[in-house]
Amino acid sequence: MSEHAFAGLRVADPPPPWHSTVDTVAAERGVDLADHLARCSAELHLVHHELDEYLQYCRREHLLVADELLSDLAHAALVAATRVDTQACRLAHAPGPDCLALAESVLRFGLATLAYTRGAMEWCSPSYAQAHAVQFFAIRAQNSPTVNYERYEHHALHRVESQLLAMLDLSPDTHAVSATSSGVAAYSLIESFLLRKRLRPGDIVLTAPYLYFEAGEQLGTLPFVRVKQSDDYDVATLLADAERLQPRCVFVDPIANTAAQRMVDIPALLAGLRAVVRERTTVVIDGTMVSAGLPPELLTSDDRVEVLYYESCSKYAQLGLDSGMAGLVAYPVGLRDAFARQRRNTGTILYRHGTELFPRYHPASYRRRMARIAANALRMAMLLHADPRVRVAGRVHHPCLPGHPDATAAAGLRHTGGCVTFTCHDPARNTRASWDELFHRILTRAAAEGVHLTKGPSFGYGAPRVSAADAFDGEPPFLRLYVGDRGEQVAALADIIGAALAESFE
Structure with missing residues (x-):
């Protein structure tokens, strides 16, 4: 193995200017994700350097080391870095929803490879010193003044x-x-x-x-x-x-x-x-x-x-x-x-x-992401609230909608998150079975129109997600739509939900 210096990926050609707000936000989103990919790639290249440094240290100290294993790990790290770099370049020039979803998958792959290649040789309680046998990877553990025990710190x-x-x-x-x-x-x-x-x-x-x-x-x-x-x-x-x-x-x-x-x-x-x-x-x-x-x-x-x-x-x-x-x-x-x-x-x-x-990112890019998600959620809430097909079926809830009792509290925060909730006027429809039937209609329409959507618990993802949420306080299940970071598809998804509700209530 040889040492590889890596200064981090830079997008040489920034995305061209767009005139619409959505396209401008999409460009910002693409550049931010490209930066997350670049930081991952830099760590993968650093792993290659750490493996080489570890090999040289073991040889100097006459310690047992599996050269072929280290070579395999270094190769895996560089292959992942190349894949991450390639996807970052593609993303910079085509920051649409499909490319974004692929880039998120590649970032997950890059981070998983990073965890594997850096962790394969490490110990939870690495040795401070040794003779012949090896029970450490990070050289900083040698003669460390702190306790080498992962539950304490690392x-x-x-x-x-x-x-x-x-x-x-x-x-x-x-x-x-x-x-x-x-x-x-x-x-x-x-x-x-x-x-x-x-x-x-x-x-x-x-x-x-x-x-x-x-x-x-x-x-x-x-x-x-x-x-x-x-x-x-x-x-x-x-x-x-x-x-x-x-x-x-x-x-x-x-x-x-x-x-x-x-x-x-x-x-x-x-x-x-x-x-x-x-x-x-x-x-x-x-x-x-x-x-x-x-x-x-x-x-x-x-x-x-x-x-x-x-x-x-x-x-x-x-x-x-x-x-x-x-x-x-x-x-x-x-x-x-x-x-x-x-x-x-x-x-x-x-x-x-x-x-x-855990992904590497700059705090400014994180705040931009949260601002985009919150703006998407508010826009979704307003579109659904204004849709007569939705209003005849039930009530849309979001802290910034007119009539919400806590609008003053919402104004005191930087953002109000990415979730929009919905309850039917008819209590008999607020059941998990009814929501699942509605979700099937929504997902079918989304698939036909190429709109990103998943079904499942939790929130915070890039793509929107819908679920029949349960607050565990005695209230019936309700529809929770996490709107996500796909601003260019908000209007289409809102229309799909309205159409699915209308079909359900025929």
Whole structure:
């Protein structure tokens, strides 16, 4: 093997100027994805260098090493890098939906190859030194001053955490991020911290009317605290409850993962709490539905209110690639050691394989992606809301639609996410069987017209996705349409949904 320098792909010929807004956004989207591909390619070339460096080190130290195996891994990395580079060049000149979908598949392949080639020779507890036998890959593990144990920490983790901190637009001088193995692991890490550092027997925890069901289930079964659920998302009600109950902790989601997509006005709530609590209160915010949508100043803690933030990174933060689970917790930098200890002891860390699968991107490109997705969702909601075929069948829900009770709260966020929800006027139609029948009609029409759409749970993907969602709070299943990053197909998909609803209601 020989060393290969790689400075990263640059698109030599930028896409030509388009006159329409949709084409301009498509060009931006293509350039951003080309950059994600370039970053993946750079890492694949770096793996080739690392393998060569490892081989030379083992030879100098007279260690056993399988030359042929290293050669196979290096070849796999360079083949994947070539495929990634080729797709990036194609994408730059044809950033349409089909090419975009293919490029996303190639990016997933590139990251999976990266995780495989970099991880094949690594150990979860690499040796510090050795004689003849080899139990390490990364040379930095040799004579390391830290504990070589993956559950404690590992080098690749720091890259992901720095990227997520920048994604949230937080300064390393004031905040820190702990990457976890899933969104639920992120909640579990916060719960572990609260149980040991904040909550006392008999303390009250106040929640909004709805929390994501798994977090709500865990919180509600803690045996020695009293969990009180507010009756309304309205800040005045929440603050009245806080003044009366004086909770030790408050749990809220900016947007509830329910049919109505009710919101809590986070800026108003935090400001109001500082005026009514008599003892420092910890506010826990799950931002998964509006990833990086909170202005960073809202996560500032003081002597009245402490703010802990978490979200699942298996959705938006992973660019919808869905290659592995991940999560994050953001907190004041002074709590870094406390959270590191709890993550170590609970095993909730994002392990090495997951960090390699996590895409590399610049925070500005991530914010552009979220802005595109949110704009697509609002446009979809407005088109469906204005369609008489849709309105006769049921009600469209989106925080920015006229008549939504939380429009003021929506205005306080950078964006409101990519989901549009729908419920039928006739309650008998709000069943999983009815939704599945409708989805079959929608998917059939989408296939005939070349419009991208998938059916399944979750959100954050590049392509739109539809599902019969269940909020797990007793309400019937509802239609959740995640609109995705295919702006040029929004109008066509809206028309398809309208036609499918009309056909169903004939």
